Amino acid sequence: MIVRLDQALILGLVLFTTQGLAANCSTISITSESGAKTLRETCRVITGDLTLGPFPQTASSIYINLDGIETITGNLNHDSGIDISDVGVTEVPFTVSSLTLKEVGGSVTFDESIDVSGLQNFTMPNLATVLRSFSMGLGAANFTYLDITSLEYVSQLTIGGTNLATLRHTKLSHATGLWVYDNSLDSIDSLFNNPLNLTSGADIYGLPNVKNVTVGFRSASRLYVSSNLTVILGGSSATNMSLGAVQLFNLTGLQRSSHLNILTADSVDIRPGNGISQIDVPFDDLRELSVREEAYNSEMELRLPAKAVNWTGGFKLNIDWSPQLNFSSIYGLDNQGNRVQNWFWPTNVSSISIYNAIIANSFLYAQSKSPSAFHMERTVRFC
Ligand SMILES: *[C@@H]1O[C@H](CO)[C@@H](O)[C@H](O)[C@H]1NC(C)=O
Ligand SMILES: *[C@@H]1O[C@H](CO)[C@@H](O)[C@H](O)[C@H]1NC(C)=O
Ligand SMILES: *[C@@H]1O[C@H](CO)[C@@H](O)[C@H](O)[C@H]1NC(C)=O
Ligand SMILES: *[C@@H]1O[C@H](CO)[C@@H](O)[C@H](O)[C@H]1NC(C)=O
Ligand SMILES: *[C@@H]1O[C@H](CO)[C@@H](O)[C@H](O)[C@H]1NC(C)=O
Numbered sequence: 290m291i292v293r294l295d296q297a298l299i300l301g302l303v304l305f306t307t308q309g310l311a312a313n314c315s316t317i318s319i320t321s322e323s324g325a326k327t328l329r330e331t332c333r334v335i336t337g338d339l340t341l342g343p344f345p346q347t348a349s350s351i352y353i354n355l356d357g358i359e360t361i362t363g364n365l366n367h368d369s370g371i372d373i374s375d376v377g378v379t380e381v382p383f384t385v386s387s388l389t390l391k392e393v394g395g396s397v398t399f400d401e402s403i404d405v406s407g408l409q410n411f412t413m414p415n416l417a418t419v420l421r422s423f424s425m426g427l428g429a430a431n432f433t434y435l436d437i438t439s440l441e442y443v444s445q446l447t448i449g450g451t452n453l454a455t456l457r458h459t460k461l462s463h464a465t466g467l468w469v470y471d472n473s474l475d476s477i478d479s480l481f482n483n484p485l486n487l488t489s490g491a492d493i494y495g496l497p498n499v500k501n502v503t504v505g506f507r508s509a510s511r512l513y514v515s516s517n518l519t520v521i522l523g524g525s526s527a528t529n530m531s532l533g534a535v536q537l538f539n540l541t542g543l544q545r546s547s548h549l550n551i552l553t554a555d556s557v558d559i560r561p562g563n564g565i566s567q568i569d570v571p572f573d574d575l576r577e578l579s580v581r582e583e584a585y586n587s588e589m590e591l592r593l594p595a596k597a598v599n600w601t602g603g604f605k606l607n608i609d610w611s612p613q614l615n616f617s618s619i620y621g622l623d624n625q626g627n628r629v630q631n632w633f634w635p636t637n638v639s640s641i642s643i644y645n646a647i648i649a650n651s652f653l654y655a656q657s658k659s660p661s662a663f664h665m666e667r668t669v670r671f672c
């Protein structure tokens with residue numbers, strides 16, 4: 290009995306050691322659940338890259354459990370193995386989960402250029418740091434669930450997936466760029482309501498379920514929004530915000546938070562969505578404002594605040610194809626029907642270009658100084 294037990298123990302030890310040798314804790318590809326099991330039981334640290342896939346097309350689904358791995362010094366990648374020429378082929382559905390992974394020294398990339406990825410669920414609630422980019426869900430039509438609860442430090446972050454409906458995430462303390470593509474989330478404030486310095490800028494495209502986004506950056510070289518939502522400038526912590534080029538398309542509203550002390554932008558380009566009746570341009574300093582109503586046919590009022598008299602950088606106004614914008618007067622009516630001034634010309638205007646809008650001379654003559662450059666084409670005059 291005792292001898293057999295010893296033999297079993299020795300056999301077990303040999304098996305374990307063999308397994309340990311078989312699993313290489315440096316750059317490695319995992320193509321099956323059992324491969325993941327060997328890896329997670331052997332490696333706490335992966336020195337190099339970990340690539341998941343290609344998975345066997347014969348499997349009905351794959352569950353990659355990486356519990357046990359704490360650090361990947363290189364990249365965590367996905368390889369679907371599917372080429373753009375493999376028309377109609379899609380990957381098997383798969384989930385990736387690790388309750389232990391905390392740090393990735395390179396990038397995390399689960400994106401495809403075409404809609405073939407089988408990614409359904411990415412759950413890494415303790416992943417706190419990704420030193421390079423985190424890019425998840427593009428080309429993954431069945432991706433619905435993303436848990437990155439603890440992810441605070443990342444260089445650049447990209448999230449997509451038209452059916453992505455759940456994002457578990459708390460806040461970011463470092464990022465240089467944020468890109469959010471078409472998805473089904475109802476809030477992206479855990480990403481955008483943070484006092485970040487986004488030297489690479491931030492983009493938002495097509496979020497049908499997001500009604501408003503709170504932008505809490507300290508600074509961003511660019512803010513691009515193309516989505517039917519209201520942008521609230523000013524988050525819970527930043528008191529000053531400095532933006533470079535701002536482009537707001539399909540906008541339903543633009544608000545400034547009362548938390549914001551100073552708000553500046555180099556240029557703002559607004560192409561509002563249908564149904565927006567009024568836009569207050571809420572900046573303490575702005576160099577250039579462009580508006581184009583494009584295909585929209587509802588009447589809209591554009592207002593420049595009293596503080597615009599202090600925009601001293603040589604303001605440029607470009608109004609392009611906005612037949613519903615009425616620049617007949619610097620006065621309008623407030624909510625109570627009282628006559629109020631709702632357009633304040635900046636003191637230093639360097640150019641005005643108005644193409645196809647309603648305009649009257651008295652609106653332009655209300656400037657204290659005449660512009661050094663003046664350009665008006667095919668203006669529709671009503672007065
Ligand atoms: C582990 O992987 C590295 C890099 O791919 C390779 O150089 C090394 O020989 C591998 N070691 C074993 C035991 O397979
Ligand atoms: C998504 O799921 C549907 C139905 O479950 C399936 O037909 C389709 O192939 C999946 N797409 C991908 C890219 O996995
Ligand atoms: C995603 O996977 C995690 C971990 O396995 C699980 O807790 C969660 O319920 C899954 N979510 C969905 C929507 O399947
Ligand atoms: C952003 O930049 C400001 C000013 O340079 C600095 O005080 C702040 O700590 C920076 N914030 C982050 C999150 O890097
Ligand atoms: C933003 O939208 C959410 C619902 O999606 C709502 O609860 C909240 O009051 C809105 N915030 C503002 C400032 O409009």
Ligand SMILES: *[C@@H]1O[C@H](CO)[C@@H](O)[C@H](O)[C@H]1NC(C)=O
Binds near residue numbers: 517541562564
């Ligand atoms: C955009 O949102 C407004 C207000 O919520 C709504 O009336 C309009 O139909 C939406 N447009 C699109 C294209 O979703």
Ligand SMILES: *[C@@H]1O[C@H](CO)[C@@H](O)[C@H](O)[C@H]1NC(C)=O
Binds near residue numbers: 528529550551
């Ligand atoms: C905000 O900007 C003002 C004016 O430029 C400056 O005096 C103040 O220190 C800034 N506050 C913060 C928190 O950066």
Ligand SMILES: *[C@@H]1O[C@H](CO)[C@@H](O)[C@H](O)[C@H]1NC(C)=O
Binds near residue numbers: 538
């Ligand atoms: C957003 O606006 C662009 C033009 O500014 C337009 O082509 C596009 O159809 C709009 N998208 C939605 C969803 O309204």
Ligand SMILES: *[C@@H]1O[C@H](CO)[C@@H](O)[C@H](O)[C@H]1NC(C)=O
Binds near residue numbers: 595596597598599
């Ligand atoms: C313009 O700037 C001056 C000097 O900083 C300040 O006193 C004045 O209140 C500002 N005007 C407005 C309307 O903000």
Ligand SMILES: *[C@@H]1O[C@H](CO)[C@@H](O)[C@H](O)[C@H]1NC(C)=O
Binds near residue numbers: 639
């Ligand atoms: C007006 O703006 C121009 C930049 O376009 C600048 O060079 C000039 O100094 C400004 N003038 C005043 C009086 O601020």
Ligand SMILES: *[C@@H]1O[C@H](CO)[C@@H](O)[C@H](O)[C@H]1NC(C)=O
Binds near residue numbers: 617620647
């Ligand atoms: C434009 O606004 C003026 C008042 O500021 C008004 O008298 C005029 O009827 C408006 N024009 C159009 C076409 O709405």
